[in-house]
Amino acid sequence: MADDWTTRINTGVPNPARIYDYLLGGKDNFPADREIAEQMLAIAPVAREVVEDNRKFLRRAVEVLADAGARQFIDLGSGLPTQGNVHEIAQAAAPGSRVVYVDNDPMVVAHSRALLAGDNTVAIEGDLRQPDKVLGHPEVRELIDFGQPVALLLLAILHFVPDDEDPFGIVARYRDALPAGSHLAISHGTRDIPQRPDLSPEEMADMGAKVEQLYQLTTASLVTRTRAEVERFFDGLELLEPGVVEIQRWRPDGRTSLLPGGFYGGVARKR
Amino acid sequence: MTAIGSDRGGPTVQRMLVGAKLRRLRTDLGLTREQAADHIRASAWKIHRLENGQVSFKERDLLDLLDLYEVTDPQEIADTLALAREANHPGWWQHYGDVLPAWFRAYVDLESAASLIRTYEGQYIPGLLQTDDYIRAVVHAAHLTDTSDEVGRRVRLRMARQTLLTRDQPPRLWAVIDEAALRRPVGGPEVMRGQLERLIEATKLATVTLQLLPFAAGAHPAMAGAFSILRFGDQELPDVVYLEHLTGASYLDKRDEVERYLDIMELLCLQAEPPARTVELLQGILEEL
Numbered sequence: 213m214a215d216d217w218t219t220r221i222n223t224g225v226p227n228p229a230r231i232y233d234y235l236l237g238g239k240d241n242f243p244a245d246r247e248i249a250e251q252m253l254a255i256a257p258v259a260r261e262v263v264e265d266n267r268k269f270l271r272r273a274v275e276v277l278a279d280a281g282a283r284q285f286i287d288l289g290s291g292l293p294t295q296g297n298v299h300e301i302a303q304a305a306a307p308g309s310r311v312v313y314v315d316n317d318p319m320v321v322a323h324s325r326a327l328l329a330g331d332n333t334v335a336i337e338g339d340l341r342q343p344d345k346v347l348g349h350p351e352v353r354e355l356i357d358f359g360q361p362v363a364l365l366l367l368a369i370l371h372f373v374p375d376d377e378d379p380f381g382i383v384a385r386y387r388d389a390l391p392a393g394s395h396l397a398i399s400h401g402t403r404d405i406p407q408r409p410d411l412s413p414e415e416m417a418d419m420g421a422k423v424e425q426l427y428q429l430t431t432a433s434l435v436t437r438t439r440a441e442v443e444r445f446f447d448g449l450e451l452l453e454p455g456v457v458e459i460q461r462w463r464p465d466g467r468t469s470l471l472p473g474g475f476y477g478g479v480a481r482k483r
Numbered sequence: 484m485t486a487i488g489s490d491r492g493g494p495t496v497q498r499m500l501v502g503a504k505l506r507r508l509r510t511d512l513g514l515t516r517e518q519a520a521d522h523i524r525a526s527a528w529k530i531h532r533l534e535n536g537q538v539s540f541k542e543r544d545l546l547d548l549l550d551l552y553e554v555t556d557p558q559e560i561a562d563t564l565a566l567a568r569e570a571n572h573p574g575w576w577q578h579y580g581d582v583l584p585a586w587f588r589a590y591v592d593l594e595s596a597a598s599l600i601r602t603y604e605g606q607y608i609p610g611l612l613q614t615d616d617y618i619r620a621v622v623h624a625a626h627l628t629d630t631s632d633e634v635g636r637r638v639r640l641r642m643a644r645q646t647l648l649t650r651d652q653p654p655r656l657w658a659v660i661d662e663a664a665l666r667r668p669v670g671g672p673e674v675m676r677g678q679l680e681r682l683i684e685a686t687k688l689a690t691v692t693l694q695l696l697p698f699a700a701g702a703h704p705a706m707a708g709a710f711s712i713l714r715f716g717d718q719e720l721p722d723v724v725y726l727e728h729l730t731g732a733s734y735l736d737k738r739d740e741v742e743r744y745l746d747i748m749e750l751l752c753l754q755a756e757p758p759a760r761t762v763e764l765l766q767g768i769l770e771e772l
Contacts, residue, residue, distance in 0.1 A: 223742075243739075331689075
């Protein structure tokens with residue numbers, strides 16, 4: 213607390229959580245964040261739609277999970293509070309559902325504790341790259357019963373974990389630690405979705421490469437992955453229909469945009 | 484910076500906000516005041532006054548202008564009408580006009596339109612959470628007045644303002660309170676005991692978050708004084724910073740100025756104890772009294 217607090221928030225350095233907040237129309241962002249977001253929008257005008265589509269994917273995924281009986285959720289890399297947060301969706305679908313928000317960004321944790329935490333909902337500071345620490349955190353242990361299934365959400369976050377930090381090993385560690393009947397939901401940035409009628413595959417790949425370069429300037433670098441790579445995160449699990457697809461095509465409803473692109477998503481169950 | 488001092492008959496900030504929105508919509512489309520005026524069968528001067536929040540809005544004019552400005556989202560239209568309606572109709576606080584300085588009236592108006600109120604208090608308990616006795620002790624100490632009738636009215640006014648927290652769809656209150664404000668025995672130990680109990684009670688509301696900034700945190704970026712940041716549900720409306728002085732108040736609404744305060748608020752929230760720990764500490768201070 214009083215130790216190193218001055219160094220723990222630097223609004224002068226662009227930060228992925230605040231860039232995302234800006235793209236979603238939030239007000240918790242600063243000039244450095246908006247500068248990067250605007251550069252990204254100049255490269256990829258679809259970026260704003262894609263992050264909105266990701267929030268819609270989150271809503272559908274949480275509703276499907278609640279339908280499937282999930283009552284405990286751990287949201288890893290939860291980001292700044294926005295409209296339609298996980299606990300609101302989960303507790304509307306199944307009152308009493310328990311939700312843990314985990315993020316390693318102190319500003320995100322402060323906002324989540326103030327604005328999201330409440331009955332059956334906690335927010336903790338933790339790094340998703342340390343599964344044992346996250347799952348062993350006292351507040352997580354207090355709220356989550358690891359004898360019962362858990363729904364683990366990794367939305368728009370694994371693309372901030374480069375290969376040399378072993379993202380596949382990290383996800384496998386979570387998978388192994390959770391009981392049968394648990395679920396895993398993932399969405400992930402990609403540059404290999406060519407189905408948009410308004411963009412060629414080459415244009416999409418070029419945008420992806422430029423956006424990756426841009427994120428080198430922020431506190432977390434971005435790495436897009438292919439469909440095969442995203443599918444690999446689900447190794448050892450049973451993918452729910454329709455498998456790993458563009459988030460816009462994952463169980464679309466009336467509110468889903470019809471232009472796929474930007475992110476892959478999928479939900480799987482542990483037998 | 485907008486200084487609200489003596490102009491008691493002037494526009495409310497809320498009306499100014501509706502006006503500012505209309506001005507932005509018009510200029511975005513490159514329309515002149517004359518063109519807008521023609522559309523509502525009025526003068527350019529009328530548009531000028533509307534945009535400055537100097538006259539009340541007729542619903543018909545507002546609808547016609549929103550139509551001209553190509554605003555088609557029904558929610559946005561409804562929200563703008565609601566804001567204008569509130570700006571037109573005297574709020575509950577007008578009954579207290581003679582004891583309420585204009586600058587505070589404007590603040591109460593703006594506060595009641597906010598969706599999120601973030602506040603840092605170094606010396607006082609935040610106004611929205613003060614008890615009747617605490618307010619009485621503060622008003623008495625301020626030496627502003629000494630008739631008990633006047634004190635009573637000020638207290639009732641402050642209490643009426645607090646209904647904000649328990650109305651339907653209340654704004655969220657997120658307050659950082661310096662330990663000094665919790666330790667200073669305003670009105671004596673009995674009054675403070677009641678006040679601390681009130682704070683602990685308030686934390687049970689899902690929409691109220693308190694963070695204690697302990698002495699142990701040492702120097703911090705807001706030692707110069709209290710401030711509040713109001714955030715509004717409408718995406719178009721900027722955050723507004725409110726600074727109260729002994730004889731008036733200032734509003735900051737320029738983005739770079741507001742963001743300095745947002746930045747400081749983020750640091751304070753990190754330096755302060757988390758909400759759950761704060762409740763335990765409040766309990767401790769209460770027991771020490």
